[in-house]
Amino acid sequence: MLRDAWAVFAKDLRIEAKTRVGLWQVLPFAVIALVTFAFALGPGKSALSAAAAGMCWVGVAFSSVLVVGRSQGIEREHGVRTAQRLAGIDPAGVFLGKTGAVAVQLAVIEAVLGAGAVGLLGYHVHRLWLLLAASVLATIGLAAVGTIYGALTGAARARETLLPMLVLPIVIPVLIAGVRCWQAASVASGPRFGVWLSVLGAFAVIYVAAGVVLYGQIEEVQ
Amino acid sequence: MKKRTVTILGWSAVITLAATAFFGIVVTPPDVLQRQYARFLYLHPPMAWVAYLAFGIAAAASILYLWPRTRRMAFDALALACVESGVLFTGLVVVTGSMWAHPVWGTYWVWDARLTATALMFVLFLGYLALRRVGGSPEQVAKRSAIAALVSFIDVPIVHFSVLWWNTLHQGPSVLTPGLSSRGVHGAMAWTMLLSFVAFTLSFAWMVARRMELERLRLGGASRTLEEQLVARRAEGVPA
Numbered sequence: 505m506l507r508d509a510w511a512v513f514a515k516d517l518r519i520e521a522k523t524r525v526g527l528w529q530v531l532p533f534a535v536i537a538l539v540t541f542a543f544a545l546g547p548g549k550s551a552l553s554a555a556a557a558g559m560c561w562v563g564v565a566f567s568s569v570l571v572v573g574r575s576q577g578i579e580r581e582h583g584v585r586t587a588q589r590l591a592g593i594d595p596a597g598v599f600l601g602k603t604g605a606v607a608v609q610l611a612v613i614e615a616v617l618g619a620g621a622v623g624l625l626g627y628h629v630h631r632l633w634l635l636l637a638a639s640v641l642a643t644i645g646l647a648a649v650g651t652i653y654g655a656l657t658g659a660a661r662a663r664e665t666l667l668p669m670l671v672l673p674i675v676i677p678v679l680i681a682g683v684r685c686w687q688a689a690s691v692a693s694g695p696r697f698g699v700w701l702s703v704l705g706a707f708a709v710i711y712v713a714a715g716v717v718l719y720g721q722i723e724e725v726q
Numbered sequence: 727m728k729k730r731t732v733t734i735l736g737w738s739a740v741i742t743l744a745a746t747a748f749f750g751i752v753v754t755p756p757d758v759l760q761r762q763y764a765r766f767l768y769l770h771p772p773m774a775w776v777a778y779l780a781f782g783i784a785a786a787a788s789i790l791y792l793w794p795r796t797r798r799m800a801f802d803a804l805a806l807a808c809v810e811s812g813v814l815f816t817g818l819v820v821v822t823g824s825m826w827a828h829p830v831w832g833t834y835w836v837w838d839a840r841l842t843a844t845a846l847m848f849v850l851f852l853g854y855l856a857l858r859r860v861g862g863s864p865e866q867v868a869k870r871s872a873i874a875a876l877v878s879f880i881d882v883p884i885v886h887f888s889v890l891w892w893n894t895l896h897q898g899p900s901v902l903t904p905g906l907s908s909r910g911v912h913g914a915m916a917w918t919m920l921l922s923f924v925a926f927t928l929s930f931a932w933m934v935a936r937r938m939e940l941e942r943l944r945l946g947g948a949s950r951t952l953e954e955q956l957v958a959r960r961a962e963g964v965p966a
Contacts, residue, residue, distance in 0.1 A: 670853040677888035725866045
Protein backbone atom coordinates (compact mmCIF):
# COMPACT_ATOMS: atom_id res chain seq x y z
CA MET A 505 0.00 0.00 0.00
CA LEU A 506 2.73 2.49 0.96
CA ARG A 507 4.69 1.76 -2.21
CA ASP A 508 1.54 2.42 -4.29
CA ALA A 509 0.90 5.57 -2.28
CA TRP A 510 4.42 6.82 -2.95
CA ALA A 511 4.07 6.11 -6.70
CA VAL A 512 0.76 8.02 -6.95
CA PHE A 513 2.12 10.85 -4.75
CA ALA A 514 5.23 11.24 -6.91
CA LYS A 515 3.21 10.97 -10.14
CA ASP A 516 0.75 13.72 -9.08
CA LEU A 517 3.50 16.07 -7.95
CA ARG A 518 5.52 15.43 -11.13
CA ILE A 519 2.47 16.32 -13.22
CA GLU A 520 1.95 19.48 -11.17
CA ALA A 521 5.62 20.41 -11.53
CA LYS A 522 5.38 20.05 -15.31
CA THR A 523 1.98 21.62 -15.96
CA ARG A 524 2.26 24.26 -13.17
CA VAL A 525 -1.51 24.63 -12.97
CA GLY A 526 -1.26 25.07 -9.22
CA LEU A 527 1.43 27.72 -9.53
CA TRP A 528 -0.26 29.80 -12.21
CA GLN A 529 -3.93 29.32 -11.35
CA VAL A 530 -4.57 28.13 -7.79
CA LEU A 531 -1.89 30.12 -5.98
CA PRO A 532 -2.85 33.44 -7.63
CA PHE A 533 -6.49 32.67 -6.75
CA ALA A 534 -5.54 32.20 -3.07
CA VAL A 535 -3.59 35.49 -3.04
CA ILE A 536 -6.43 37.33 -4.80
CA ALA A 537 -8.89 35.93 -2.22
CA LEU A 538 -6.67 37.23 0.62
CA VAL A 539 -6.38 40.68 -0.97
CA THR A 540 -10.12 40.78 -1.68
CA PHE A 541 -10.89 40.06 1.98
CA ALA A 542 -8.53 42.89 2.93
CA PHE A 543 -10.41 45.29 0.64
CA ALA A 544 -13.72 44.14 2.12
CA LEU A 545 -12.50 44.79 5.70
CA GLY A 546 -10.96 48.20 5.01
CA PRO A 547 -7.49 49.64 5.60
CA GLY A 548 -7.59 49.62 9.44
CA LYS A 549 -4.47 47.78 10.60
CA SER A 550 -6.03 46.41 13.80
CA ALA A 551 -9.07 44.97 12.01
CA LEU A 552 -6.86 43.35 9.39
CA SER A 553 -4.42 41.80 11.86
CA ALA A 554 -7.31 40.50 14.01
CA ALA A 555 -8.94 38.87 10.96
CA ALA A 556 -5.70 37.69 9.31
CA ALA A 557 -5.91 34.09 10.55
CA GLY A 558 -9.53 33.75 9.44
CA MET A 559 -8.81 35.28 6.04
CA CYS A 560 -5.92 32.88 5.46
CA TRP A 561 -7.92 29.78 6.38
CA VAL A 562 -10.94 30.79 4.30
CA GLY A 563 -8.51 31.29 1.41
CA VAL A 564 -7.00 27.85 2.02
CA ALA A 565 -10.44 26.21 2.24
CA PHE A 566 -11.56 27.78 -1.06
CA SER A 567 -8.26 26.89 -2.72
CA SER A 568 -8.54 23.30 -1.50
CA VAL A 569 -11.62 22.87 -3.70
CA LEU A 570 -9.58 23.90 -6.76
CA VAL A 571 -6.60 21.73 -5.81
CA VAL A 572 -8.83 18.68 -5.23
CA GLY A 573 -10.68 19.29 -8.50
CA ARG A 574 -7.39 19.43 -10.34
CA SER A 575 -6.11 16.30 -8.51
CA GLN A 576 -9.15 14.31 -9.65
CA GLY A 577 -8.97 15.84 -13.14
CA ILE A 578 -5.58 14.17 -13.58
CA GLU A 579 -7.20 10.81 -12.83
CA ARG A 580 -9.92 11.29 -15.44
CA GLU A 581 -7.46 12.07 -18.24
CA HIS A 582 -5.96 9.36 -20.47
CA GLY A 583 -7.73 6.52 -18.64
CA VAL A 584 -5.46 6.79 -15.60
CA ARG A 585 -8.10 5.28 -13.32
CA THR A 586 -8.54 2.21 -15.52
CA ALA A 587 -4.78 1.82 -15.86
CA GLN A 588 -4.35 1.93 -12.08
CA ARG A 589 -7.02 -0.74 -11.62
CA LEU A 590 -5.46 -2.94 -14.30
CA ALA A 591 -2.07 -2.51 -12.66
CA GLY A 592 -3.58 -3.74 -9.40
CA ILE A 593 -2.72 -0.61 -7.44
CA ASP A 594 -4.22 -0.68 -3.97
CA PRO A 595 -7.11 1.85 -3.74
CA ALA A 596 -5.98 2.79 -0.24
CA GLY A 597 -2.55 3.55 -1.72
CA VAL A 598 -4.15 5.73 -4.40
CA PHE A 599 -6.06 7.59 -1.68
CA LEU A 600 -2.96 8.14 0.47
CA GLY A 601 -0.88 9.20 -2.52
CA LYS A 602 -3.44 11.67 -3.78
CA THR A 603 -4.08 13.01 -0.27
CA GLY A 604 -0.35 13.51 0.19
CA ALA A 605 0.02 15.35 -3.11
CA VAL A 606 -2.98 17.59 -2.34
CA ALA A 607 -1.54 18.24 1.14
CA VAL A 608 1.82 19.35 -0.29
CA GLN A 609 0.09 21.80 -2.63
CA LEU A 610 -2.09 23.13 0.18
CA ALA A 611 0.99 23.54 2.38
CA VAL A 612 2.58 25.74 -0.31
CA ILE A 613 -0.61 27.84 -0.46
CA GLU A 614 -0.66 28.14 3.35
CA ALA A 615 2.97 29.25 3.36
CA VAL A 616 2.29 31.96 0.75
CA LEU A 617 -0.89 33.12 2.50
CA GLY A 618 0.90 33.08 5.87
CA ALA A 619 3.68 35.22 4.44
CA GLY A 620 1.03 37.52 2.95
CA ALA A 621 -0.67 37.78 6.33
CA VAL A 622 2.63 38.77 7.98
CA GLY A 623 3.62 41.21 5.24
CA LEU A 624 0.29 42.78 4.33
CA LEU A 625 -2.06 42.28 7.29
CA GLY A 626 0.22 42.81 10.29
CA TYR A 627 -0.02 39.23 11.57
CA HIS A 628 2.74 38.37 14.08
CA VAL A 629 4.12 34.90 14.69
CA HIS A 630 5.14 34.34 18.30
CA ARG A 631 4.79 30.55 18.50
CA LEU A 632 6.03 29.12 15.22
CA TRP A 633 5.79 25.51 16.41
CA LEU A 634 2.07 25.92 17.12
CA LEU A 635 1.50 27.52 13.74
CA LEU A 636 3.33 24.67 11.99
CA ALA A 637 1.68 21.89 14.02
CA ALA A 638 -1.81 23.29 13.39
CA SER A 639 -1.07 23.80 9.70
CA VAL A 640 0.21 20.24 9.22
CA LEU A 641 -2.80 18.64 10.96
CA ALA A 642 -5.33 20.92 9.24
CA THR A 643 -3.73 20.33 5.84
CA ILE A 644 -3.94 16.54 6.23
CA GLY A 645 -7.60 16.79 7.25
CA LEU A 646 -8.50 19.12 4.38
CA ALA A 647 -6.63 16.98 1.86
CA ALA A 648 -8.20 13.71 3.09
CA VAL A 649 -11.80 14.89 3.09
CA GLY A 650 -11.26 16.74 -0.19
CA THR A 651 -9.86 13.62 -1.84
CA ILE A 652 -12.81 11.52 -0.66
CA TYR A 653 -15.39 13.96 -2.00
CA GLY A 654 -13.33 14.74 -5.09
CA ALA A 655 -13.37 11.06 -6.02
CA LEU A 656 -17.08 10.74 -5.18
CA THR A 657 -18.00 13.63 -7.48
CA GLY A 658 -15.26 12.96 -10.03
CA ALA A 659 -17.54 11.36 -12.58
CA ALA A 660 -20.42 13.77 -11.99
CA ARG A 661 -21.54 16.23 -14.62
CA ALA A 662 -21.89 19.16 -12.21
CA ARG A 663 -18.75 18.33 -10.19
CA GLU A 664 -17.49 21.95 -10.21
CA THR A 665 -20.51 23.14 -8.22
CA LEU A 666 -21.07 19.93 -6.27
CA LEU A 667 -17.57 19.67 -4.81
CA PRO A 668 -17.58 22.99 -2.89
CA MET A 669 -21.13 22.31 -1.73
CA LEU A 670 -19.98 19.04 -0.18
CA VAL A 671 -16.48 19.94 1.01
CA LEU A 672 -16.89 23.42 2.52
CA PRO A 673 -19.53 22.56 5.17
CA ILE A 674 -17.65 19.45 6.24
CA VAL A 675 -14.36 21.30 6.81
CA ILE A 676 -15.92 23.92 9.13
CA PRO A 677 -14.32 22.26 12.22
CA VAL A 678 -10.90 22.51 10.51
CA LEU A 679 -11.57 26.14 9.70
CA ILE A 680 -12.57 26.98 13.28
CA ALA A 681 -9.70 25.05 14.87
CA GLY A 682 -7.12 26.29 12.36
CA VAL A 683 -8.09 29.92 12.93
CA ARG A 684 -8.02 29.50 16.73
CA CYS A 685 -4.54 27.92 16.60
CA TRP A 686 -3.18 30.62 14.31
CA GLN A 687 -4.66 33.28 16.60
CA ALA A 688 -3.02 31.59 19.61
CA ALA A 689 0.26 31.42 17.68
CA SER A 690 0.17 35.17 17.12
CA VAL A 691 0.54 35.93 20.85
CA ALA A 692 3.32 34.88 23.23
CA SER A 693 0.88 33.37 25.75
CA GLY A 694 -2.81 33.34 26.32
CA PRO A 695 -5.63 31.52 24.55
CA ARG A 696 -5.97 27.79 25.08
CA PHE A 697 -5.07 25.86 21.96
CA GLY A 698 -4.75 22.23 23.11
CA VAL A 699 -8.38 21.50 22.40
CA TRP A 700 -8.09 22.94 18.89
CA LEU A 701 -5.01 20.87 18.10
CA SER A 702 -7.02 17.86 19.30
CA VAL A 703 -9.89 18.76 16.94
CA LEU A 704 -7.46 19.06 14.02
CA GLY A 705 -5.73 15.81 14.95
CA ALA A 706 -9.02 13.92 15.37
CA PHE A 707 -10.36 15.27 12.09
CA ALA A 708 -7.19 14.26 10.22
CA VAL A 709 -7.07 10.76 11.74
CA ILE A 710 -10.80 10.07 11.22
CA TYR A 711 -10.89 11.15 7.58
CA VAL A 712 -7.59 9.51 6.62
CA ALA A 713 -8.91 6.27 8.16
CA ALA A 714 -12.29 6.71 6.43
CA GLY A 715 -10.54 7.30 3.10
CA VAL A 716 -8.31 4.23 3.47
CA VAL A 717 -11.34 2.05 4.29
CA LEU A 718 -13.79 3.51 1.76
CA TYR A 719 -11.66 4.48 -1.25
CA GLY A 720 -11.97 1.03 -2.83
CA GLN A 721 -15.75 1.36 -2.79
CA ILE A 722 -15.51 4.94 -4.08
CA GLU A 723 -13.46 3.77 -7.07
CA GLU A 724 -16.15 1.22 -7.91
CA VAL A 725 -18.73 3.95 -8.51
CA GLN A 726 -16.55 6.05 -10.79
CA MET B 727 -43.79 -2.71 5.22
CA LYS B 728 -47.38 -3.87 4.67
CA LYS B 729 -49.91 -1.36 3.33
CA ARG B 730 -52.17 -1.85 6.33
CA THR B 731 -49.32 -1.11 8.75
CA VAL B 732 -48.46 2.08 6.86
CA THR B 733 -52.12 3.18 6.94
CA ILE B 734 -52.33 2.53 10.70
CA LEU B 735 -49.07 4.44 11.16
CA GLY B 736 -50.44 7.37 9.15
CA TRP B 737 -53.69 7.57 11.12
CA SER B 738 -51.83 7.24 14.41
CA ALA B 739 -49.66 10.18 13.36
CA VAL B 740 -52.72 12.28 12.41
CA ILE B 741 -54.50 11.50 15.71
CA THR B 742 -51.47 12.18 17.92
CA LEU B 743 -50.64 15.37 16.00
CA ALA B 744 -54.24 16.57 16.41
CA ALA B 745 -54.10 15.70 20.12
CA THR B 746 -50.79 17.58 20.45
CA ALA B 747 -52.35 20.62 18.76
CA PHE B 748 -55.39 20.45 21.07
CA PHE B 749 -53.38 20.03 24.27
CA GLY B 750 -50.70 22.46 23.14
CA ILE B 751 -53.10 25.27 22.21
CA VAL B 752 -56.20 24.73 24.41
CA VAL B 753 -55.28 22.74 27.54
CA THR B 754 -51.77 23.84 28.54
CA PRO B 755 -51.34 27.26 30.14
CA PRO B 756 -49.01 29.96 28.80
CA ASP B 757 -45.60 30.22 30.48
CA VAL B 758 -44.98 32.87 33.13
CA LEU B 759 -41.92 34.27 31.34
CA GLN B 760 -42.33 33.29 27.71
CA ARG B 761 -46.15 33.58 27.61
CA GLN B 762 -47.68 32.07 24.42
CA TYR B 763 -44.25 31.58 22.82
CA ALA B 764 -43.64 28.64 25.19
CA ARG B 765 -46.00 26.64 22.95
CA PHE B 766 -43.08 26.25 20.54
CA LEU B 767 -41.99 23.64 23.09
CA TYR B 768 -44.43 21.23 21.45
CA LEU B 769 -42.95 21.82 17.98
CA HIS B 770 -39.28 22.65 18.14
CA PRO B 771 -37.70 19.96 20.42
CA PRO B 772 -39.62 17.01 18.88
CA MET B 773 -38.63 18.17 15.40
CA ALA B 774 -34.98 18.35 16.48
CA TRP B 775 -35.24 14.84 17.96
CA VAL B 776 -36.72 13.51 14.70
CA ALA B 777 -33.98 15.21 12.65
CA TYR B 778 -31.17 13.62 14.69
CA LEU B 779 -33.00 10.26 14.68
CA ALA B 780 -33.37 10.45 10.89
CA PHE B 781 -29.69 11.14 10.27
CA GLY B 782 -28.69 8.41 12.72
CA ILE B 783 -30.87 5.84 10.95
CA ALA B 784 -29.57 7.04 7.57
CA ALA B 785 -25.98 6.47 8.71
CA ALA B 786 -26.82 3.00 10.05
CA ALA B 787 -28.64 2.10 6.81
CA SER B 788 -25.65 3.36 4.80
CA ILE B 789 -23.27 1.12 6.78
CA LEU B 790 -25.58 -1.84 6.15
CA TYR B 791 -25.61 -1.02 2.43
CA LEU B 792 -21.83 -0.72 2.23
CA TRP B 793 -21.29 -3.99 4.10
CA PRO B 794 -21.33 -6.61 1.29
CA ARG B 795 -23.19 -9.25 3.33
CA THR B 796 -26.09 -6.95 4.17
CA ARG B 797 -26.23 -5.02 0.87
CA ARG B 798 -29.87 -4.44 -0.12
CA MET B 799 -31.41 -1.63 -2.16
CA ALA B 800 -33.98 -1.33 0.66
CA PHE B 801 -31.23 0.09 2.91
CA ASP B 802 -30.43 2.72 0.28
CA ALA B 803 -34.14 3.59 0.05
CA LEU B 804 -34.27 3.81 3.87
CA ALA B 805 -31.24 6.11 3.97
CA LEU B 806 -32.72 8.33 1.25
CA ALA B 807 -36.11 8.50 2.97
CA CYS B 808 -34.48 9.31 6.32
CA VAL B 809 -32.20 12.03 4.91
CA GLU B 810 -35.08 13.68 3.03
CA SER B 811 -37.22 13.69 6.17
CA GLY B 812 -34.21 14.73 8.27
CA VAL B 813 -33.46 17.70 6.03
CA LEU B 814 -37.12 18.74 6.11
CA PHE B 815 -37.27 18.54 9.92
CA THR B 816 -33.88 20.25 10.34
CA GLY B 817 -35.13 23.12 8.17
CA LEU B 818 -38.28 23.32 10.31
CA VAL B 819 -36.15 23.22 13.48
CA VAL B 820 -34.16 26.24 12.30
CA VAL B 821 -37.31 28.13 11.24
CA THR B 822 -39.32 27.39 14.42
CA GLY B 823 -36.25 28.12 16.53
CA SER B 824 -35.85 31.52 14.90
CA MET B 825 -39.57 32.27 15.29
CA TRP B 826 -39.29 31.50 19.01
CA ALA B 827 -35.93 33.23 19.47
CA HIS B 828 -37.00 36.61 18.06
CA PRO B 829 -39.55 37.49 20.77
CA VAL B 830 -37.79 35.58 23.60
CA TRP B 831 -34.09 36.26 22.94
CA GLY B 832 -34.62 39.44 20.94
CA THR B 833 -32.89 38.10 17.84
CA TYR B 834 -33.62 35.58 15.12
CA TRP B 835 -30.17 34.02 15.30
CA VAL B 836 -27.25 33.67 17.71
CA TRP B 837 -24.05 31.76 17.02
CA ASP B 838 -24.92 29.34 19.77
CA ALA B 839 -23.30 25.91 19.47
CA ARG B 840 -26.49 23.96 19.06
CA LEU B 841 -27.96 26.35 16.49
CA THR B 842 -24.82 26.47 14.40
CA ALA B 843 -24.31 22.70 14.50
CA THR B 844 -27.93 22.13 13.44
CA ALA B 845 -27.66 24.59 10.57
CA LEU B 846 -24.43 22.94 9.42
CA MET B 847 -26.05 19.51 9.60
CA PHE B 848 -28.81 20.87 7.33
CA VAL B 849 -26.23 22.01 4.75
CA LEU B 850 -24.23 18.78 5.02
CA PHE B 851 -27.21 16.60 4.19
CA LEU B 852 -28.45 18.99 1.49
CA GLY B 853 -25.13 18.07 -0.18
CA TYR B 854 -26.10 14.39 0.14
CA LEU B 855 -29.37 15.05 -1.67
CA ALA B 856 -27.55 17.01 -4.38
CA LEU B 857 -25.09 14.14 -4.83
CA ARG B 858 -27.95 11.69 -5.33
CA ARG B 859 -29.06 13.66 -8.38
CA VAL B 860 -25.72 13.22 -10.13
CA GLY B 861 -26.90 10.17 -12.03
CA GLY B 862 -25.59 6.71 -12.78
CA SER B 863 -27.02 3.24 -12.25
CA PRO B 864 -29.14 2.66 -9.09
CA GLU B 865 -26.24 0.69 -7.56
CA GLN B 866 -23.75 3.48 -8.30
CA VAL B 867 -26.06 6.11 -6.82
CA ALA B 868 -26.71 3.92 -3.78
CA LYS B 869 -23.04 3.28 -3.06
CA ARG B 870 -21.99 6.87 -3.68
CA SER B 871 -24.79 8.13 -1.44
CA ALA B 872 -24.03 5.63 1.33
CA ILE B 873 -20.40 6.81 1.45
CA ALA B 874 -21.49 10.46 1.47
CA ALA B 875 -24.02 9.85 4.26
CA LEU B 876 -21.39 8.13 6.35
CA VAL B 877 -18.73 10.79 5.76
CA SER B 878 -21.26 13.53 6.60
CA PHE B 879 -22.55 11.76 9.70
CA ILE B 880 -19.02 11.31 11.09
CA ASP B 881 -18.69 15.09 10.88
CA VAL B 882 -21.79 15.81 13.01
CA PRO B 883 -20.18 15.20 16.46
CA ILE B 884 -16.94 16.94 15.36
CA VAL B 885 -18.96 19.95 14.21
CA HIS B 886 -21.01 19.91 17.40
CA PHE B 887 -18.03 19.88 19.76
CA SER B 888 -15.91 22.28 17.75
CA VAL B 889 -18.76 24.79 17.57
CA LEU B 890 -19.47 24.27 21.27
CA TRP B 891 -15.84 24.95 22.24
CA TRP B 892 -15.63 27.75 19.68
CA ASN B 893 -18.56 29.44 21.36
CA THR B 894 -17.83 28.70 25.00
CA LEU B 895 -14.11 29.31 24.81
CA HIS B 896 -14.64 32.50 22.87
CA GLN B 897 -17.43 34.04 24.88
CA GLY B 898 -19.95 32.89 27.43
CA PRO B 899 -23.66 32.62 26.63
CA SER B 900 -25.05 36.12 26.59
CA VAL B 901 -28.72 35.43 25.89
CA LEU B 902 -29.43 31.97 27.26
CA THR B 903 -28.77 32.50 30.94
CA PRO B 904 -28.60 29.48 33.28
CA GLY B 905 -31.63 30.74 35.17
CA LEU B 906 -33.79 30.60 32.06
CA SER B 907 -32.54 27.30 30.71
CA SER B 908 -32.69 25.42 33.98
CA ARG B 909 -36.43 25.90 34.44
CA GLY B 910 -38.14 22.52 34.17
CA VAL B 911 -41.28 21.50 32.33
CA HIS B 912 -44.05 20.14 34.56
CA GLY B 913 -47.61 18.87 34.57
CA ALA B 914 -49.76 19.23 31.46
CA MET B 915 -46.92 20.91 29.60
CA ALA B 916 -44.62 17.93 30.20
CA TRP B 917 -47.26 15.43 29.08
CA THR B 918 -48.07 17.45 25.98
CA MET B 919 -44.39 17.68 25.17
CA LEU B 920 -44.06 13.91 25.51
CA LEU B 921 -47.10 13.45 23.26
CA SER B 922 -45.54 15.77 20.68
CA PHE B 923 -42.42 13.58 20.61
CA VAL B 924 -44.59 10.51 19.93
CA ALA B 925 -46.62 12.38 17.29
CA PHE B 926 -43.62 13.65 15.36
CA THR B 927 -41.84 10.29 15.56
CA LEU B 928 -44.95 8.56 14.15
CA SER B 929 -45.18 11.21 11.40
CA PHE B 930 -41.53 10.61 10.55
CA ALA B 931 -42.03 6.83 10.46
CA TRP B 932 -45.04 7.23 8.16
CA MET B 933 -43.12 9.61 5.84
CA VAL B 934 -40.19 7.19 5.66
CA ALA B 935 -42.46 4.21 4.93
CA ARG B 936 -44.26 6.10 2.14
CA ARG B 937 -41.02 7.41 0.66
CA MET B 938 -39.47 3.94 0.69
CA GLU B 939 -42.52 2.59 -1.13
CA LEU B 940 -42.21 5.38 -3.70
CA GLU B 941 -38.54 4.60 -4.21
CA ARG B 942 -39.33 0.90 -4.61
CA LEU B 943 -41.93 1.74 -7.28
CA ARG B 944 -39.51 4.13 -9.00
CA LEU B 945 -36.75 1.52 -9.16
CA GLY B 946 -39.24 -1.13 -10.26
CA GLY B 947 -40.65 1.21 -12.88
CA ALA B 948 -37.20 2.01 -14.23
CA SER B 949 -36.52 -1.66 -14.90
CA ARG B 950 -39.90 -2.47 -16.54
CA THR B 951 -41.49 -1.52 -19.84
CA LEU B 952 -44.54 0.73 -19.92
CA GLU B 953 -46.78 -2.24 -20.79
CA GLU B 954 -45.51 -4.23 -17.80
CA GLN B 955 -46.09 -1.24 -15.52
CA LEU B 956 -49.67 -0.84 -16.82
CA VAL B 957 -50.38 -4.51 -16.20
CA ALA B 958 -48.99 -4.25 -12.66
CA ARG B 959 -51.02 -1.09 -12.02
CA ARG B 960 -54.25 -2.74 -13.25
CA ALA B 961 -53.54 -5.69 -11.00
CA GLU B 962 -53.54 -3.29 -8.03
CA GLY B 963 -57.08 -2.29 -8.99
CA VAL B 964 -56.14 1.27 -9.96
CA PRO B 965 -57.57 2.49 -13.31
CA ALA B 966 -54.63 3.07 -15.66
